[in-house]
Structures are given as structure tokens and as C-alpha cells.
Amino acid sequence: MRTNKDTENLLTVIMNLGKEMLMCGAEVNRVEDTISRLCTAYGLENAEIFSITSLIIVTVKDDEYRSHVQSRRVAGYVFNFYRLEELNALSRTVCQSTPSAEDFQVMLDEIIKHSHFSKLLRMIGFILTSGGFCLLFKGSFTDALCAGLIAVVIFLIERLFTRFAINGMFYNFVSSLFAGVSAYYFANLNIGAHLDKIMIGNIMLLIPGLMLTNAIKDMMNGDTMAGFLRFCEALLTALAIALGFWLAMIVTGVLTW
Amino acid sequence: MVENIILVLAAVIGTVGFSFMLRLRKERLPIIAISTALCYSIYLLCIHFEASDLMANFVAALFAAFAAEFLAKFIKAPVTVFLIPTILPLVPGSSLYYTIEAFFQGDLKNALLYFSALGRTIGAILLAIVIVNTIMKCIRNYQNAKNHR
Numbered sequence: 279m280r281t282n283k284d285t286e287n288l289l290t291v292i293m294n295l296g297k298e299m300l301m302c303g304a305e306v307n308r309v310e311d312t313i314s315r316l317c318t319a320y321g322l323e324n325a326e327i328f329s330i331t332s333l334i335i336v337t338v339k340d341d342e343y344r345s346h347v348q349s350r351r352v353a354g355y356v357f358n359f360y361r362l363e364e365l366n367a368l369s370r371t372v373c374q375s376t377p378s379a380e381d382f383q384v385m386l387d388e389i390i391k392h393s394h395f396s397k398l399l400r401m402i403g404f405i406l407t408s409g410g411f412c413l414l415f416k417g418s419f420t421d422a423l424c425a426g427l428i429a430v431v432i433f434l435i436e437r438l439f440t441r442f443a444i445n446g447m448f449y450n451f452v453s454s455l456f457a458g459v460s461a462y463y464f465a466n467l468n469i470g471a472h473l474d475k476i477m478i479g480n481i482m483l484l485i486p487g488l489m490l491t492n493a494i495k496d497m498m499n500g501d502t503m504a505g506f507l508r509f510c511e512a513l514l515t516a517l518a519i520a521l522g523f524w525l526a527m528i529v530t531g532v533l534t535w
Numbered sequence: 536m537v538e539n540i541i542l543v544l545a546a547v548i549g550t551v552g553f554s555f556m557l558r559l560r561k562e563r564l565p566i567i568a569i570s571t572a573l574c575y576s577i578y579l580l581c582i583h584f585e586a587s588d589l590m591a592n593f594v595a596a597l598f599a600a601f602a603a604e605f606l607a608k609f610i611k612a613p614v615t616v617f618l619i620p621t622i623l624p625l626v627p628g629s630s631l632y633y634t635i636e637a638f639f640q641g642d643l644k645n646a647l648l649y650f651s652a653l654g655r656t657i658g659a660i661l662l663a664i665v666i667v668n669t670i671m672k673c674i675r676n677y678q679n680a681k682n683h684r
Contacts, residue, residue: 303557308613358558363612370611395558403555410549414542415629474632482549482628483556488619494661495668520635527639 285322285340287379289348292316295365295386296334297350302362305492306331306504312369319373330504331511354446357488361393397437404429404483412479418471424464425479428457432483450484450518457481458526477523484519486512539579546575546624554620563616566606570621574599578625588652589659592625596663599625604671618664627656 280288296313300306310327313336317325322338329335335349368389372382408429409422417425432453439449457480465473489512497505527533550571551564559567574595581591603618630653637646 304613304615308615357556359554359616360558360560363560363616366613367611395555399555400558403552406548406552407556408552410545410547410552411624411628413545414549414624474629474636478629478632481632482553482623482626485626485628485631487623487626488557488615490657491619491622491661491664492615494665498665498668516631519631520638523632523635524639527636533639 280340282340282344282346284379285338285346286348288320288322288382289336289338289346291379291382291386292320293334293336293348293350294383295369296329296336297352298386298390299362299365300329300331300334300352301355301358302365303355303357303359303488303492304362305499306496306501306508307499309334310501312366315373316369319376331507354443356440358393358395360395361389364389364393401430401433404433408432408479408483410479411482412475415475415478417475417479420469421472421475422479424461424469425476428460428464428476428480429483431456431460432480447514447518450515451522453484454481454519454522455526455529456522458523459529462526462530462532481519484515486515489515542579543572543575547572550620550623553623557619559616559620563610563612566610567617567620570599570602570606570617571624574602574621575624589655592656593659593663595625596622596660597667600664600667604667614668622660622664625656625660627653630656 292313295316296309299312300309306329310329313327313329313334314325317323317327317336317338322340324339326337327334332352333349334352335347337345337347339345365386368385372385377385405426408425412422412425413419435453435456436449439452457477461473461476461480464476465471489508493505493508493512495505496508524533547568551568554564554567577598578591578595581594582588586594599621600618603614603621606612606617607614630649634646634649634653637643637649
């Protein structure tokens with residue numbers, strides 16, 4: 279027989295897992311599905327789960343028909359597919375073996391602790407992405423080199439902004455501004471040949487592709503509200519990129535006042 | 536031919552870089568590199584046989600989505616992990632850039648042209664993802680129903 283406290287503890291762990299998944303970049307539908315499976319596995323039948331991109335609410339009924347409600351506010355995403363995979367595997371094993379809430383929490387903490395990614399590799403990732411896509415959109419090798427150099431600075435901007443918790447929209451704006459200005463000077467000093475190709479390579483770093491895909495997937499699964507919120511986020515990100523580049527064009531004098 | 540090989544290589548380099556950005560597990564990199572190379576080769580092949588850019592994107596995205604679904608089933612990891620990196624080279628970053636540039640330079644005609652190209656390409660890719668997603672879901676539901684009978 280499970281006491282009230284046990285049920286609450288169990289629900290807490292399950293929702294912690296759901297929140298982590300959402301923050302790693304899972305779509306809302308997957309999070310709801312995972313929570314519902316876990317609740318069923320622990321014998322909490324008829325769980326009512328509602329989730330949008332920034333909030334999860336779950337109501338379950340225990341054996342004595344008492345309702346337990348918990349909610350989680352989800353703020354800020356850090357895309358981490360390694361952690362997402364681990365969390366997914368964890369939810370599979372937990373559904374099979376149903377450990378106690380304490381053990382479950384320990385396993386969850388363990389995953390969160392060890393699923394960090396080396397910063398150096400991420401910086402190399404930034405360089406490879408912008409360089410590779412610069413080449414893909416028919417830039418020259420020197421263009422790719424310039425794009426790679428700018429990507430290093432964009433990486434540093436990202437590090438700085440996440441440390442001081444400045445919002446993501448402003449990060450996109452500043453990165454795009456910086457990329458625009460430096461791409462202009464690279465092209466003007468004849469180091470890179472094409473301003474547009476360098477810029478495209480760097481835009482691929484900021485493009486909200488994952489958000490957009492998740493938005494459409496959620497909408498197609500009938501989660502119109504969650505999908506729409508994410509869609510707006512993606513549009514705003516694109517807008518921030520555009521505005522940053524607009525300011526860069528004014529700073530470098532391509533556009534007049 | 537050499538040009539196309541360079542393009543495919545560039546796509547793979549870009550995707551591997553983006554996988555690092557998404558903090559993807561390193562063990563997944565080889566398989567993602569292969570599926571990306573195949574996906575972009577299909578795109579180039581479609582262009583070679585004079586398909587429109589839109590159709591080429593659609594076919595390549597169909598392939599990428601199917602590959603991601605099967606890999607996810609085989610390796611038991613979320614579909615997103617394979618789908619996002621594989622599909623990335625198709626994302627029309629250049630159209631986005633040229634739209635912004637033309638728009639702020641007051642060249643509304645070209646801005647609209649690039650914007651519609653951007654919208655169409657993204658639409659084609661998303662449509663492919665949705666179609667594959669729906670098909671796979673139908674298969675899964677059918678199998679579940681059969682197991683429970």
C-alpha cells in the first residue's frame with residue numbers, strides 16, 4: 279500500500295524526468311507519452327497530463343481515489359541529445375523494473391551529472407558547422423575559414439550569455455550582428471571573397487531548425503497549442519537574426535541611415 | 536563529379552559539427568555521417584535528373600525521415616536524435632539570408648521571391664517529415680492492436 283507521501287515523491291521524480299526531457303529538446307508529445315507510460319507502470323492509472331513548451335501539469339489518482347497534482351515550470355532550453363537518449367533509456371528500464379522513488383531519483387541525478395559535453399568539442403562543432411555549410415552553399419575555402427573564425431567568437435558569446443542568463447533572443451541578435459560586421463570586414467579586406475557565403479555559414483549556427491520541426495510534429499499530433507508556442511519562438515528567433523543583420527548593415531555603412 | 540563529392544563532404548562536415556552543438560553521443564556520429572551523405576547524394580541526384588529544387592528537397596527529406604525512424608527503432612533512441620542532424624543540409628539557410636538582405640535593401644520584389652523559396656522548401660521538408668511520421672505511427676498502432684488481440 280502506497281501512502282500519500284510515497285505517491286507525491288513518485289510523482290515528483292517522474293515529473294523531474296519529464297522536465298529534463300523537455301529541456302533537452304524533446305517534443306511535447308514525447309514528454310507526455312513518457313510521463314503517461316511511467317505513471318501506468320507504477321500503477322497510477324488514468325493520469326491526466328498537460329504539457330506545453332514551458333509548463334507540465336500532471337494529475338494522478340492513487341488507490342484511494344485521492345488526486346495528486348504537481349506542476350513544473352520549464353524555462354530555457356539547453357539542447358542535449360546525449361542526455362535525451364540517456365533519459366529515454368532510463369524511462370524504458372524504469373517501466374520494466376519499477377524501482378522505488380528514491381532509487382529512481384538517484385539514477386536520474388546520475389544521468390544529469392555525467393551527461394555533460396566537452397566545451398572544446400562544442401567549439402569545434404561551431405567551427406565545423408559554419409565552415410561546412412559555407413562550403414555547401416558554394417563558398418570558397420577561404421570563406422569557410424573566415425566563417426570558422428567568426429564561429430569561435432559566436433561560441434564565446436554563447437558561453438558568456440548562458441553564464442549571465444541573458445535570454446536566447448538577444449543572443450541570436452548579438453551573434454548575427456557580430457557575424458554581419460566581421461563578415462563585411464573579412465570580405466572588404468579581401469581575406470574572404472564573398473560576404474554572403476560567410477554570412478550563410480554563420481546563419482546556419484543560429485537557425486531554429488529543431489524548434490520548427492518539433493513545432494510541426496506537435497501540431498500534427500494534435501497538440502496545437504504547444505506547437506504554436508514553439509512555432510512563434512522559431513519565428514522570433516528568425517526575426518532576431520534578421521534584425522541583428524540589419525544593424526550590421528547599418529554599422530558597416532552598406533545601408534544609409 | 537568532383538564538385539558534387541566536395542558538396543557531400545561539406546554537408547557531412549557541417550552535420551558532424553552540428554551534432555557536437557546538439558551534444559550528440561559520439562557513438563552515433565558514423566551512422567549519422569553515412570545517412571547524411573546518402574541524403575544529400577539523393578538530393579544532388581534528383582537535381583542531376585532535372586527534378587525541381589522543391590521535389591529534390593522533398594525526396595531527400597523523405598529518405599532522411601525514413602532512415603531516422605528505422606535507426607531509432609533499431610538503436611532504441613528518440614527519432615529526433617537522428618532526424619535533425621540528417622536533415623540539416625537541406626535547410627535553406629541561403630534563402631533566409633538573401634530574404635533578409637533584399638528586404639532591408641528595399642528590394643521587395645526579390646525579398647518576396649526568396650521568401651517564397653524559403654517557405655516552399657521548408658514546407659516540403661516538413662511535409663515529408665509529417666508523412667513519414669504518420670505512416671510509422673499507423674504501422675505501430677496496427678502492430679499494437681494485433682498484439683493485444
